[in-house]
């Protein structure tokens with residue numbers, strides 16, 4: 017389903033708890049969709065602010081993901097690097113409706129021409 | 131059309147004779163008894179009752195009469211007309227009338243919609259079969275009670291609050307109940323992993339079967355329910371299936387009438403909808419983006435609604451909710467936010483003997499959440515502190531021990547003075563029955579550290595929940611001399627126990643899951659950290675090879691993906707080449723795979739095999755399937771596991787070769803592949819002391835000589851170069867295999883996670899290893915036996931499992947966005 021502002025990308029139960037899946041955007045940047053232990057869902061660009069590591073492959077803990085390449089910890093809520101590291105990855109608003117994941121169209125299509 | 135006698139008062143019509151609708155009427159009557167002429171429509175053919183008590187009715191603890199809130203008298207006394215058993219089917223906002231199913235139409239001046247929620251039915255085949263019920267009203271309870279009367283099996287889909295209360299009731303009524311829950315842990319919205327595990331264990335002890343990560347594919351049966359089939363093929367027989375997977379605000383009427391509806395009917399702070407004459411309250415509304423599924427918020431909404439109606443301001447500001455489970459004998463409480471995150475601090479108390487787990491989440495000196503299991507006496511106190519946003523700095527140290535302790539000054543008192551004040555016979559360690567006097571005597575007798583006290587008098591040696599008290603006693607007795615340092619380092623900051631303590635407890639107490647270990651050993655965090663989780667997963671796997679269930683969330687990416695992640699996010703793929711030997715057929719298959727999946731480099735590794743670089747995660751299952759088809763399996767180049775067995779050509783070809791080193795290497799690799807270990811493990815076999823296979827820097831190396839095989843252990847070519855030590859010399863290949871298996875098993879059972887063999891041997895000493903593996907013949911055979919036993923379970927090619935579809939989600943995108951379309955993955 018496609019509405020003006022939100023894109024339906026599928027049912028929540030396709031996301032593993034404490035894990036993530038990826039959402040490629042044609043002509044744009046791949047997005048990582050995360051699910052925390054208590055079922056909250058977040059989306060970030062799948063690109064670590066350090067050296068572009070694929071955040072979707074990291075270990076999810078609380079509301080953070082640890083990058084699989086050099087262990088930076090990134091907040092799923094703000095996209096900011098935590099601890100001593102600094103940097104930020106863009107977040108994309110997500111909401112759940114009737115068990116489906118909706119993701120904000122504008123932010124998801126950032127940088128896509130046209 | 132409108133048939134009631136003239137009454138000059140404005141007519142308030144209520145749709146929904148449930149908890150919120152009737153409470154709203156009570157609140158209005160309390161403020162303005164005569165202001166409105168009131169009519170209530172109810173779909174259910176009965177008076178207003180306490181819906182939450184349907185659970186005790188199902189359990190046989192209460193009757194319907196016990197749970198009526200407002201009987202017929204209430205309607206009569208207040209001049210309320212109740213039209214029950216007749217749902218409203220339409221609202222005409224222009225004419226200001228409502229029409230019911232029976233055809234009666236009534237006009238309103240103010241309309242209140244309080245239609246509650248509809249149970250969500252998962253859209254699987256068989257959902258409409260007789261015997262599939264929901265759990266929402268008395269009719270549902272009657273159906274369940276009737277089914278239970280016939281005995282047999284029940285399946286409850288949904289392991290949340292409602293599902294578990296249904297399961298409890300059916301089980302008390304004698305049914306064999308299975309609960310199917312999609313998520314990995316029960317009640318995941320209200321409970322963290324630790325509490326959910328305790329709950330699951332208790333329900334299982336009571337005879338229920340709890341299946342988590344159970345995805346329902348179909349409800350089977352021809353004329354009525356006969357069972358449930360899961361997506362993994364499991365079938366569970368059932369004569370009744372209860373769907374308790376969630377609720378949806380009941381908004382159809384409002385939507386059809388053109389009111390603003392989001393997830394629920396959108397209302398303002400006084401419960402007025404987008405039409406000024408229509409109000410809505412209860413579970414059917416959405417306020418400030420929130421919908422609620424519990425009664426406490428409804429009471430607050432009803433007060434704001436009534437105040438608003440009589441013209442005084444009292445805006446509803448949203449509610450914080452708390453949860454209890456109404457299952458007798460299970461005490462559980464949860465409130466607020468326990469997702470943790472940046473800036474949150476967990477205060478955890480576990481008491482394994484009493485089965486208690488308490489966790490309070492503090493952020494910026496305020497309580498933001500609480501999860502209690504086993505002892506919920508302080509639930510309301512925490513909830514109150516949370517709602518009021520009280521600063522808890524002053525009582526922080528005593529917070530977790532509860533209100534009585536914290537307000538008796540336990541908090542502000544110096545903890546050392548507090549233990550000083552205890553009498554000598556006060557019990558310190560409940561597990562081992564050790565008193566303060568005994569601990570003090572032990573310290574006086576020379577025990578100057580926690581470890582010494584533990585081994586001296588056993589205090590704090592079992593579950594560890596009294597560790598803090600013992601440390602305070604040490605500080606009391608030794609003053610500045612007690613710096614708190616440990617002879618043996620604890621495993622990580624989540625526990626006061628060492629790796630060895632934890633491993634021993636796993637065996638002694640038969641602990642088989644990560645949450646069980648954390649509870650039994652009083653972990654100070656709710657679910658561990660990224661350093662103890664992988665270690666625990668390994669220790670459990672090693673202790674219980676046959677029963678172990680993998681916890682993928684406790685594996686680092688490479689072990690989860692069965693491939694090595696590269697700096698650009700692609701993966702490298704290394705198939706096993708037994709003993710470094712390959713064939714033209716294998717090479718062709720590797721070459722074809724490299725072409726087909728666009729490997730950007732093919733490299734000969736230092737471990738005598740080929741590495742294909744730049745493979746995309748989506749392609750992994752496919753390239754593995756291709757390599758499997760050519761007879762190859764995973765090389766575990768990514769794992770804390772057996773990596774490679776390097777060999778030289780040996781007596782088969784080499785003019786100096788003394789034995790068939792290649793053949794022995796292959797036998798060793800076939801015996802040891804697939805084994806998970808504390809760290810990676812490498813083997814090599816050289817055909818003569820020239821040592822072309824570099825066997826003397828391997829974890830286990832063999833140097834062939836004329837008279838047999840020199841077995842070498844503990845080498846490491848990595849960051850700290852260490853040459854091997856000679857373990858012993860043996861005469862036959864069989865012996866070489868047996869000693870190798872026994873050595874590995876000793877390492878597997880005793881080394882700390884992430885210790886390679888080199889630092890482990892430096893720590894325990896070569897003589898210890900020799901005593902166990904060489905001198906003790908029985909012991910060696912037992913170790914070897916345990917190794918071979920474990921291998922029966924571990925030698926499964928993870929690639930084959932993935933190629934066959936296991937964990938497919940790890941390799942597929944969830945969907946793809948092409949501008950103006952979303953394309954689902956599969």
Ligand code: SRM
Nearest residue numbers: 694702734735736737738739767773774846847848849850
């Ligand atoms: C591919 C390979 C290099 C090569 O191109 O030859 C390699 C590649 C890596 N090595 Fe190695 N090591 C490779 C042979 C070695 C050897 C030589 C050997 O095995 O004979 C050593 C020294 C011998 C030893 O282990 O004692 C070696 C010592 C290390 C170490 C240091 C270990 C130590 O105890 O100090 C690490 C780091 C670690 O494991 O923590 C490491 C870690 C790594 C990692 C896994 C780094 C990482 O975490 O990403 C590299 C993965 C690359 C990839 O994606 O495949 N690699 N590495 C070799 C694969 C062998 C195989 O077929 O499985």
Ligand SMILES: Cc1cc2nc3c(=O)[nH]c(=O)nc-3n(C[C@H](O)[C@H](O)[C@H](O)COP(=O)(O)OP(=O)(O)OC[C@H]3O[C@@H](n4cnc5c(N)ncnc54)[C@H](O)[C@@H]3O)c2cc1C
Nearest residue numbers: 146148149150173181182217218245246412413423424425
């Ligand atoms: C088994 C069970 C146990 C629960 N336990 C707890 C608990 O322990 N704690 C807690 O806080 N909450 C609990 N709840 C939730 C709680 O019962 C609800 O939050 C509460 O009942 C909601 O009140 P409501 O008035 O919005 O909806 P309801 O109480 O459902 O009332 C809505 C009424 O409107 C009627 N209706 C719907 N459509 C129409 C129509 N078109 N015309 C006429 N009538 C209509 C319905 O038949 C229903 O009677 C439990 C719920 C259940 C089912």
Ligand code: SF4
Nearest residue numbers: 694735736741848849
């Ligand atoms: S030595 Fe090993 S770890 Fe270091 S860069 Fe080379 S492959 Fe990577």
Ligand code: FES
Nearest residue numbers: 064067069083086
């Ligand atoms: S790329 Fe993420 S930590 Fe380096």
